[in-house]
Amino acid sequence: MRYSESFIKTNKSAPKDAETISHQLLMRGSFIHPLGAGFYSLLPLGFKTYRKIYNIITEELNAIGVEDMIMPVVHPARVWKETNRFFEVGPELWKIKNRANEDFALAMTHEEVVTDAAKQIISSYKDLPKLVGQIQTKVRDEARARGGLLRTKEFTMQDAYSFDLDEKGLDKVYQKFIKAYNQIFKRVGVETVMVESSVGAMGGLGANEFMLLADSGEDKIIVCSKCKHAVNAEVLGVSKDDAKQIKAxxxxxxxxxxxxxxxxxxxxxxxxKLGTKYSVAQKLIYKDRHDQAKPVVMGSYGIGLERLMASVIEASHDDFGIIWPNSITPYQVYLIDINEQKKAEQVYAKLLKAGIEVFYDDREVGPGEKFGDADLLGFPYRVTISSKTKGKVELKKRTSKKAELLTIDQLIRRLKK
Ligand SMILES: [Zn+2]
Structure with missing residues (x-):
């Protein structure tokens, strides 16, 4: 992609309401556009990263046997009334009416909807276990949307659902998800700890959260420095507004x-671990080997894609901009020329031909502006062509201060590694 043709306009400063670093950098780099409080468009640069996160999640979940599907965002209230969550959840559940004055809910989550679908498929022990998932829009009427993509009213979530004969089956698939989730976060380039958490509005037998440790985080976690066991402070009754220290x-x-x-x-x-909360309420029942009717034992598993994207920036940036991990960067290379447009065009064509994702800053502006945007946008490599590089190119990593001169062939070999 050429800068001059891209849907991009960088900015030296962030809007006043951008408090978190990810919000500031996503706005300054024009990765996102705020349509309203809590509603964002992902602009082309943001969408490229989003799609890479999407693919990593899909690959890892398919590898543990998750079968992909997709469910509606607008839900007839019937399913939400079956579990009583239509009345219990609170104002985060966004309720609407149709022209016939019938109740609907927007997809805060999909437990009820997937359980409804499972009743069409599961009726015998022979139909179990099953494992399905989707990457789909969620809508939540959050009281305070904050932090750019960290807390929004509409976002995309990977949510998967497991259906088992008993708790033993659930425990087994739960462990598979722990491994898959750790693998996803590792590939995306963030370090997380798994903590025990409260089951909240989901209900059920138990829950765990994956936390990225960052000072800007709004969750408090108590981590044991000896055995690394971690618990969400909510679980121990340490209130959100509590003092900085742990109770004596x-x-x-x-x-x-x-x-x-x-x-x-x-x-x-x-x-x-949802257990049988939804299967009992919605009558998702199977017949066991002895023809006894039993509720299906369920689990649900979720990762918010936009929030993960913002979290990566919270964890990976410097004073000049974003530092994207190679696995989810919009482009691998930021190509700059200083009055060497003809040579740069040749290099651009060669990199494209070699299958390297390259963003060519072909603007007629000074080098300072080009180098500034290279750092702000944070792609892993900067390639510069100037009169000083004498037929070669200068390669600099975003994370390094040093640069080196390479021939085009050496450059391509390096980037292909
Ligand atoms: Zn401990």
Missing amino acids: GAKCLKCKCDKLELKRGIEVGNIF
């Missing part, structure tokens, strides 16, 4: 030591 005498739930630290985190994934 508090002990690690696992190793019983008192070496507890309070940290802040951003929740990037959560998994729930």
